[in-house]
Amino acid sequence: MIESAIEALMIVLDPSRLIYMFLGIGIGVIVGLLPGLSGTVGMSLLLPFVFGLEPYVGMALLIGMIAVIHTGDTFPSILFGIPGTSGSQATIMDGYPLTKKGGASRAMGASFFSSMIGGVIGGIALYLTIPFARPLITSFSSPELFMLTMLGLSMAGLLAGKSPIKGIISGILGLLIGAVGSAPAVPEYRYTLDTLYLTQGISLPVVAMAIFAFPILITMLTDKGSVSSHAKLQSGILKGVMDALKNKFLVFRSAVIGALIGFIPGLGGSVVDWIAYGAGQKTVKNNYFGSGDIRGVIAPESANNAKEGGSLVPTLLFGIPGSGTTAILLGGLTLMGLEAGPKMLSDDLPVTLSIVWTLVFANIFGALLCMLLVRPISKISLVPGEKIVPFLLVLLVVGAYQSTMSWGDLIVFVVIGLLGYVMTILDWPRPPLLIGFVLALPAERYYWISIERYGWEWLTNPLVIALAIIIVLLLAGGTIMKRFSKKFESKGGI
Amino acid sequence: MxxxxxxxxxxxxxxxxxxxxxxxxxxxxxxxxxxxxxxxxxxxxxxxxxxxxxxxxxxxxxxxxxxxxxxxxxxxxxxxxxxxxxxxxxxxxxxxxxxxxxxxxxxxxxxxxxxxxxxxxxxxxxxxxxxxxxxxxxxSGGIVYTKPELAKDGMENLLSLENELYYAGISPTGLDLVTLLSFEVLEMDVKAVLGYEGRGPSRVAFEQGESNIDYQTTSAYKSNVENLVEEGNAVPLYSLGQVDQDGNLIRDPQFPELPTIEEIYIDIYGTEPSGEAWEAYKQTVAASYSxxxxxxxxxxxxxxxxxxxxxxxxxxxxxxxxxxxxxxxxxxxxxxxxxxxxxxxxxxxxxxxDTKKWIIEYLQLHYDIDINKL
Structure with a gap:
């Protein structure tokens, strides 16, 4: 396989194909940078041009774009606290506080470097898992997938902040919103208010934008003044890179988490940033996650780039898309005369390997390009809020409307946005709501299938029991640690 | 500044x-x-x-x-x-x-x-x-396949199995309907577990043993199931067939070696299939595949x-x-x-x-679907 890998490298480095990769990178960075536009939009934009292209060229274009979206989407997350795509929500938690303290450049330096390393690790993970993909993927049956969604949901508890009760209620609210639309397994529509629009459920980009961006816009208007309270921007890209280097194990751990979650079909990679963030919060000593800890930026950014490598495994080898982006990629493959399936490992192996290389190169060049853009773009954080809000609002509204091209999107955007604003005022954590929303459908689907297929027998699967133990440890560990820190705090208070 | x-x-x-x-x-x-x-x-x-x-x-x-x-x-x-x-x-x-x-x-x-x-x-x-x-x-076309151990004693044995066949599907109103009706015509006892995200995930469910009878459309069958057949992990049973201009069910031109369910029915029961289930099957093949x-x-x-x-x-x-x-x-x-x-x-x-009424009642009875609410 090494020989073919080198052959594929030569194919990728052919100048006529490199141009397409750079084109893809450019588009990917812009799509990521504009809040509201995600990989799905980028793919739909490129798809018409892919038709009839040579597979290597088309793949350079598409994969080049996919690879760097989660690099470019960091800009709005860090500068405004508005997620650039739904994959960089967790970056807000610490990135935005850092910007407020004038550390935008440092945060971005750290994040781009982590993105680069994470993305490269994702590419390597794709290469390494190719021979084992089949047995690995078929080892997850519905009961195991159900337990994995439960593991994801228990992350909501970790991210709840000070009040676990508020976190749980927020998570349940997310599950409720996720239940809107047609039920996954029973022929039933829920809370559709007799509109055809709601039968498809509410789309993730709209919810993610609304719940985080809408409240920020209001705050920007009411607070006046610019985002960064410091008049001078510290130049700190290099400092950020050093931060990431210092935390190399965190970068690596998060990348592995990202690749693994991307790899598991049906779980949906949309929560990967939160899971990496939660895991980081658990494992990093002396952290102050949530109030401007650089490590809170590093963890999710490394994971969300690594995810793409992982999620290409089920997409290419099984034709099972893990996300909206990879679903369109499947269509792109057909248009270029390829078919996802085992043939991608035999006849079409060079294409698969060229994808690995493109993933690696695009991540490196994408991150470098973003670092060059830091200086001009971070000046935006000095612009007074009331001047920037109209532009952001236009972008967000177009982005929301783009998701299904229906007026319903705009109404949902405002309604969920107001909910988000109320939650900010009452100091309720919003991440659990998002996790609940994303996992509502898969959790219900796999629970239903498990019961329908196995009755209660599945509860005794060894993997199910192992996952259950991990969940209990995670939840109990959280409360024990919180109690411990409370004791510590109250002692300190006296 | x-x-x-x-x-x-x-x-x-x-x-x-x-x-x-x-x-x-x-x-x-x-x-x-x-x-x-x-x-x-x-x-x-x-x-x-x-x-x-x-x-x-x-x-x-x-x-x-x-x-x-x-x-x-x-x-x-x-x-x-x-x-x-x-x-x-x-x-x-x-x-x-x-x-x-x-x-x-x-x-x-x-x-x-x-x-x-x-x-x-x-x-x-x-x-x-x-x-x-x-x-x-x-x-388009569809092929129904199963596990080799279930197919080795022939179609007759497969039809006599009770509570052993599991089918992984998406929803009873989509393309799954045709396959489910084919089981109905052949009087096969298949437990349909519905709710899978797509035909890809349901094929993986077949590969890992969560289901043991499945179908794929022509191109997915060729790219993802034919290799399973070669490895000895799957056996094709029949094609869903095509309905020609005269309303007859014919073999799928892409899979001329595979029988239709009409041929299987005649082979096993000795008569031609008839009744509303059969009419409904042909109707849905025509509207979904032909x-x-x-x-x-x-x-x-x-x-x-x-x-x-x-x-x-x-x-x-x-x-x-x-x-x-x-x-x-x-x-x-x-x-x-x-x-x-x-x-x-x-x-x-x-x-x-009559056929329409029968399909609506079939969905209501087996899958609790009220067509007026969809």
Whole structure:
């Protein structure tokens, strides 16, 4: 396989194909940078041009774009606290506080470097898992997938902040919103208010934008003044890179988490940033996650780039898309005369390997390009809020409307946005709501299938029991640690 | 202080917004067409409504067709795909029927998921396929396969199994309906576990043993199941077949070696299959597979435009490069045009009231589905 890998490298480095990769990178960075536009939009934009292209060229274009979206989407997350795509929500938690303290450049330096390393690790993970993909993927049956969604949901508890009760209620609210639309397994529509629009459920980009961006816009208007309270921007890209280097194990751990979650079909990679963030919060000593800890930026950014490598495994080898982006990629493959399936490992192996290389190169060049853009773009954080809000609002509204091209999107955007604003005022954590929303459908689907297929027998699967133990440890560990820190705090208070 | 740069940023934002709005050219060209409803396609744009998300099977089919349309329709119009996803294709089809001008510059593609709700008259369906004129139609096929250990004692043994067969499906109103009805006709005891995300995940469920009888459509079967068959991990049982112009079930031309369920039924029960389940099966095969995808134009579009479009389709299937290139997209089947297409449409979409009633009751009884609520 090494020989073919080198052959594929030569194919990728052919100048006529490199141009397409750079084109893809450019588009990917812009799509990521504009809040509201995600990989799905980028793919739909490129798809018409892919038709009839040579597979290597088309793949350079598409994969080049996919690879760097989660690099470019960091800009709005860090500068405004508005997620650039739904994959960089967790970056807000610490990135935005850092910007407020004038550390935008440092945060971005750290994040781009982590993105680069994470993305490269994702590419390597794709290469390494190719021979084992089949047995690995078929080892997850519905009961195991159900337990994995439960593991994801228990992350909501970790991210709840000070009040676990508020976190749980927020998570349940997310599950409720996720239940809107047609039920996954029973022929039933829920809370559709007799509109055809709601039968498809509410789309993730709209919810993610609304719940985080809408409240920020209001705050920007009411607070006046610019985002960064410091008049001078510290130049700190290099400092950020050093931060990431210092935390190399965190970068690596998060990348592995990202690749693994991307790899598991049906779980949906949309929560990967939160899971990496939660895991980081658990494992990093002396952290102050949530109030401007650089490590809170590093963890999710490394994971969300690594995810793409992982999620290409089920997409290419099984034709099972893990996300909206990879679903369109499947269509792109057909248009270029390829078919996802085992043939991608035999006849079409060079294409698969060229994808690995493109993933690696695009991540490196994408991150470098973003670092060059830091200086001009971070000046935006000095612009007074009331001047920037109209532009952001236009972008967000177009982005929301783009998701299904229906007026319903705009109404949902405002309604969920107001909910988000109320939650900010009452100091309720919003991440659990998002996790609940994303996992509502898969959790219900796999629970239903498990019961329908196995009755209660599945509860005794060894993997199910192992996952259950991990969940209990995670939840109990959280409360024990919180109690411990409370004791510590109250002692300190006296 | 940095006024110049900030201004630059504003301009950049404006440009980006303009670019985004520019992406939305569809609507603009649509209204322009309304004004000058000319009958020539010279230099004009045809808006091609695809009621699915970009990248799906029907979308890929539509995008594959567009350059050939542009080439073969007199006047060489531009053809632009417009995706209107939602409601499993019903949203976009409704919109085409009710909000698009019938000026001959708006065409639509439908698929099995718009056909079956139409013949069953689901309440969300706000279109009438009889109000559209078909231009070109394409078939697809499906193959049912099982585990070798279950198949080794023959079909007869398979039919005698009780509580042992598991089928992983998506929803009983989609393409799964045809497969479920084939079990019904053969009186096979299969437990259908529904709710899987797609045919890919349900195939993985088969591979890991969560299900042990499954089906895939022709191209997915060829790319993902044939290797399982070679490895000895799957055995094909029958093809779902095709319904010909006379309403008979025939073997799938892509899999001439595989029997239809009619042949299996005769083999085992000694008589020809009959009754409402059999009629319902043939009806759904016709509407879901024999006409898997159809491209339409409004029936009340100008006659001249319809003629040009239909002539374009006839030229198109004569094109040898189309024949070669379309192997993957059309899964090796021949497309229908002209009289043949009209006969096939007649065959597929005119359902007898009894059969319709039987299907609705079948869904209600087995899957608790109230068709009036969908």
């Amino acid at each position: 940095n006024l110049l740069k900030i201004n630059l940023f504003y301009i950049l934002l404006l440009l980006m917004s303009a670019m985004l709005i520019g992406c939305n050219t569809m609507e603009a060209t649509g209204t322009e067409n309304d004004k000058n409803a000319s009958t020539s396609y010279d230099g004009e744009t045809i808006s091609f409504v695809v009621p699915f998300q970009a990248g799906g099977g029907t979308d890929v089919f539509a995008r594959f067709m567009t350059p050939y349309f542009a080439k073969h329709i007199e006047g060489e119009p531009r053809v632009q795909v417009e995706n209107i996803p939602g409601g499993a294709s019903i949203t976009g089809t409704n919109e085409y029927a009710n909000s698009r001008s019938p000026n001959g510059f708006n065409i639509l593609t439908s698929s099995a998921s718009s056909h079956v709700p139409f013949i069953l008259e689901q309440s969300s369906v706000d279109y009438d396929l009889d109000d559209f004129t078909p231009l070109i139609g394409a078939p 006409l898997n995808k159809v491209i339409w134009v409004h029936k009340n579009a100008p006659n001249h435009s319809k003629k040009i479009l239909q002539q374009g389709m006839e030229n198109l299937i004569e094109d040898t490069s189309f024949e070669e290139e379309s192997q993957d997209i059309l899964e090796g089947y021949d497309a229908f045009v002209g009289e043949e297409l009209n006969n096939q449409i007649e065959q597929s979409f005119s359902i007898s009231p």
